[in-house]
Amino acid sequence: MRRVRAWLPGLLLVTPSIVAIGVFVYGLLGWNFRLAMTDQHDEVSEGGFVGLRNFIDIWDQARWHLSVNHAIVFTVVFVAGALVLGWFLAFLMEKGIWGEGTFRAIYLFPMAVSFVATGIVWRWLMNSGMDERAVGLNRLFDAVGLPQWEWFRNQEWGMAAMALPAVWQMSGYVMALFLAGFRGVPEELREAARVDGATEWGVYRHVVLPLLRPVTLSALIILGHISLKVFDLIVAVSGKQIVTDVPAVFMWVAVFDSHDPAKGATIAAYIVLSVAVFVIPYLIWSVRKERRS
Amino acid sequence: MRHAGSWVRLVLLIAFVVVFLIPIYVLLVTSFKPLTEADPGQAWNLPETWTFEAWGVAWEKLAPGLWNSVLLAVPGSILSCALGSMNGYVLSKWRFPGADVLFTLFLFGMFIPYQGVMIPLVQLLVGLNELTGLQGVFYGGIPGLVLAHVVYGIPICTLIFRNYYVTIPDELIEASRVDGAGMLRAYWSVVLPVSGPAIAVVIIWQFTSLWNDFLFAVFLTGPTSWPTTVMLNNIAGAQATPYSQQMAAAILASIPTMLIYVLLGRFFMRGLMAGALKG
Secondary structure, rough: OOOHHHHHHHHHHHHHHHHHHHHHHHHHHHHHHHHOOOOOOOOOOOOOOOHHHHHHHHOOHHHHHHHHHHHHHHHHHHHHHHHHHHHHHHHHOOOOOOOOHHHHHHHHHHHHHHHHEEEEEEEEOOOOOHHOOOOOOHHHHEEEEEOOOOOOHOOOOOHHHHHHHHHHHHHHHHHHHHHHHHHHHHHHHHHHHHHHHOHHHHHHHHHHHOOOHHHHHHHHHHHHHHHHOOOHHHHHHHHHHHHHHHHHHHHHHHHHHHOOHHHHHHHHHHHHHHHHHHHHHHHHHHHHHHOOO | OOOHHHHHHHHHHHHHHHHHHHHHHHHHHHOOHHHHOOOHHEEEEEEOOOOHHHHHHHHHHHHHHHHHHHHHHHHHHHHHHHHHHHHHHHHHHHHOOOOEEEEHHHHHHHHHOOOHHHHHHHHHHHHHHHHHHOOOOEEOOOOOOOOHHHHHHHHHHHHHHHHHHOOOOOOHHHHHOOOOOOOHHHHHHHHHHHHHHHHHHHHHHHHHHHHOOHHHHHEEEEOOOOOOOHHHHHHHHOOOOOOOHHHHHHHHHHHHHHHHHHHHHHHHHHHHHHHOOOO
C-alpha cells in the first residue's frame, strides 16, 4: 500500500498526457486503419467493411505506382546525399579548424527555415526554362558552359533533383550528429592505434568508423522517416503536379480534390507502415540499450 | 604535411559555404529588385536600383498569416513546455511500474507520419465543433491547431525534459521529501528552479516546429486562420505574383525562426540532438 502511494501521484500527473497520446496517436491511427478498410469513397455515405480491398485495389492505379517510385528515388538520393555530405563536412571539421563555429552555424541554418520558404527559392533555382528564358541554375550553368536541365520536371529523374533542396536543408543536421560522434571517440584509442603502427587512414578505418555506427543508424532513421512522409517541400516546389507526385501529396489530393476518405486513409496507412517497419525495431533497440547502460 | 592538409580542408569548407549561401543570395537580391529588372537575363545580378517595393506588398499580403502564426506558436510552445516538464519529471524521478513501456509508446508518437492520423483528426475536430457549438474553433480555427501541435509535441518535449532531469541528483529530491515535501512541492522548489536550459530548448524547438509547420495547417485551418506557411504557399503559388514579392514574403516568413537561431543557436542545437534520441 505504501508503495502504491509512492507512485500513484506521479501516474496521476502524467494521466492527461497518457490519455492524449492514447486518443490522438493510437486511437486515431486505429481509426485511420478502420476507415481504410471501408468503402467510404465519398463524404456522405456510411461506408461498409471491405477488409483489405482498398490496400490491394490501389495498386491498380497508375498514379499510385508513380508516387511510390518517386518516393523511392527521392529517398535514395536524399538519404545517401545528406548522409555523405553531412559526414564529409563533419570529417573536414572534426580535428578542429579555424572558424569552426561559423562554419557550423552556416551549414545548420537551413534547419531553422520552413520547407515552404526554401521551396520558393529552389523552385526558382531549378526552373526548367532554358537559354534566353533560363533563370536560376540553368542561367548560371549556361554562362559557364555546363549543360542545362529540366530539373524536377524530368519524367525519369525529376525526383533526384527534388532531393537537392532536402539535402541542402538536412545535411547540416547530419554534420552536427557526426561531429558529436567524432568528438565522442576517445583520443587515447586513436593514439593507441597510432602507436601500434596504424596509418592515419587505418585509424579511421578500424577505430573511428566502427564507433560511428550508432550515429549513422540514428541519422539513417531520422532521414528515412522524413523522406517517406515528405510533403511540404514537394508542394512548395511543384504543387500537385503528377511529375513529382509522392504518397503524401497523393493522399492530400485524395482528401481535398477527390473527396475520397477511404482512399486517403489507405495511402496514409501505407505511409505509416513504411515508417513503422524500421522505426519500431529501432525504438525498442535504443530503449533496451539505454536501460542496459 | 599536416599543415597543408588543414589548408585543403579550410578551402573545401569555404567552397561549401558558398554553395550553401546561394539560395540566400538569390532570396535577398531578388527581393530588392524593382519589377523593371525582372528580366531573366539579369536573374543573378545585383539590383541596379534597390527598392523595398516588393517587401511592402509582401508584408501586406502576409501580415494576417504572421499574426495567426504568433497566436499559434506562442501559446502552443508554452503549453507544450508545461506538459513536457511535468511528464519528464515523473518519468525520471517519480517512476511508476510500466514507466519504461509508456515512454517507448510515447516515443513512437514522435516518429509517426502525421498523415496517419490526419483524416480522423479532421473528423474528430469537426465533431468537436458540432458538439460544443463553437463553429470554426476546433476545425478551421487556431485553437484546434494549437491542440494538435501540443498533443503531438508531447513525446519530444517529454523526452527533452526527462533526459535533462535525469542529471539532477536523486538526493536533492530525497532531501526535500525528508523535509515533508510532496511530489508537487519538490517539483516547485527543487526541479523547476533549475529547469531553465531545458525550458529554453523546448520552447525554441516547439516554436520553430509550430511556426514552420505546413501539414497540420493545410488540413486543419481555413482562410481566416491560415498561418504564415499556408499563406506563403498561396502567395507563391499564384502565377501572377512576381519573384521579387515571393522572395520577400519567404524572407518575412522566416525572420522569427532565423532570429531565434542566430540569438539562441546553442539551445536550438540541443533540441536537434534530442531529436536524435541522444540525451
